[in-house]
Amino acid sequence: MSGSSSSRNSSSEESSGSSSDSKKNNYQYQMIENSILVGNTEPNWEDLIYDIEQIYSNWSIVTLDLYKQNINNQKILSFNVDLDNAAKAIKDKNKEQSLILLAKLYSYIPAYFEDFSDDQMQTNLYKVKSNLFNAYSIIGQNNPNEVKNYLQASEEAMVSMMNNIQNQKTYNLNKAYILLKDLQTTVDKNDVNIFYLKYKNLSEELNSL
DSSP states (O other): OHHHHHHHHHHHHHHTTOHHHHHHHTOTTOOOGGGOOOTTOOOOHHHHHHHHHHHHHHHHHHHHHHHHTTOOHHHHHHHHHHHHHHHHHHHTTOHHHHHHHHHHHHTHHHHHHHHHOOOHHHHHHHHHHHHHHHHHHHTTSSOHHHHHHHHHHHHHHHHHHHTTOOSTTHHHHHHHHHHHHHHHTTTTTTOHHHHHHHHHHHHHHHTTO
């Protein structure tokens, strides 16, 4: 975890050099799957606190880059609020709220990226991951319809990718789609552990795209 934190820190510092570098690094303040709190395993709170602190320390640089890209001001301010809430949940060691708020922070990635980039494939990939993360964050809260809605949104973004992909990643994307459809079947079974396992397999496949 600390290794990924250092990577984010390094990328954020590079972003101050040029707007192009910021795009290339996709604003490395992001809280990706490395911060997921899996199943009944107690998270490493020290690592999570470190990650949040790194986001705070780099956020002023990232904010300037976002303004340069004409990102909506309210989206930037909303991230600040949600970051504060996530920091409090992590400080309080509130596992449930931490996971939900980390997923919410991740949701800003496709929102920001879509505003400044014409790369629809990457935008849709972020949407796929974001909706999956949000579904994951609430799977144990007896709200199957909301989980299904997130998974459906993820599928729609993935279908858009499949309709436009023109490279060697076709196999991986088709495999990811099969894994997503399989994941959807677990929601009504109300088996959280199976959902976590299939979610992890799908996330690993998406990371190969």
